[in-house]
Amino acid sequence: MEINKIGEVRSKYKEPVGPDEMRKSKSIIEIEAEYIDGLDQIEDYEYLQIVFYFHKSEGYDLISKRRKGPERGLFTSRSPRRPSPIGITTVELLKREGSKLHVYGLDAIDGTPVIDIKPYASFMDQPTLSLQKETPRYRINKLLKYQNRQDLLLKAGELHGHYCPYLALGVLASADVLKRFDAENDGMEDLLAVVETNSCFSDGIQYTAGTTFGNNALIYRDFGKTAVTFINRKEEDKNLRYYLKDSDFISREYPDAAKLFKKVIAERKGSKKEQEKMKELWQKIAFEIIEEDVDRYFKIEEDVDIEVPDYASIFADQHCSKCGEKLMAAKAVKKNNEVFCRDCAESCYYQLDGSGIVKVEKE
Ligand SMILES: [Zn+2]
Ligand SMILES: [Zn+2]
Known part of the structure; x- marks a missing residue:
């Protein structure tokens, strides 16, 4: 086996700090003279995979404790301490200056030997992309199957x-119903x-149930209640209604957040700092709610008496x-x-x- 050093990392970090912090910084990869021709047209790529050598790493443990969470096997981790101390990180290429690649997101310290560079593109590097083209909700269905509610909330945040x-509560109810219906929504x-x-x-x-305004599967009833009834037409209109039974839990359990909400959103009087603080608290609460038992927040009724709308007409x-x-x-009006x-x-x-639904008189 022969591995060659093709360049070296220039970073403000001389010693390792947390990888999350390092990934937020810009660094330079300096390519050695004999390999420069290999960079021809590299600017065509937005992302690169940098393969590098953990030159300061010593020894390894096959089982060890994670920074976050319990003990696990080495090959389920990105630890620098491994039998072949090699790291791979996907970075954004900011620009090329001759032998220098300016990159964002590299978690390697100053002086790290670089052993290879490859272009990264989602069509080559996401193994599930073709499955996703066949089934657009492939990823979401998988998250639902494993009830990975944290990731569902992260994705719902992209929409919201x-x-x-309340976003978290919507995700929670939807994740629960799709499990109970054992259904995938196309x-x-x-x-x-x-x-x-x-x-x-x-x-x-x-987001979570895939019942949207645009696909006519989100029916709006103008009642102003935090409630939703899911109907499965494939199972003889079997339905489940989720009603938020305890809407005061936020002011009771998170009084600081509730106070800020009143000032920042209801009265629109918060300073920029208070707005930021509120966002931070809301985010923390949302990720706590999503881990809770659905029964804690909702009264769930089976087979309620509900008029089921028809399929949308063309x-x-x-x-x-x-x-x-x-x-x-x-x-049309005739x-x-x-x-x-x-x-x-x-x-x-x-x-x-x-x-809600309002009648608007034209001026
Ligand atoms: Zn919201
Ligand atoms: Zn007209």
């Missing part, structure tokens, strides 16, 4: 933009969520004779044998906003 208790309206609020809660449901298109725009036939859109024909309309 922030972490908050977005074809076989699974429905009838929500009774349009708060953060509904985003947790849209309507022909019509054209408005005033603005000329196309619209669903079901929404006046004197002419067809109009509501916007052109009527002086008011209905809108779903932060207050």
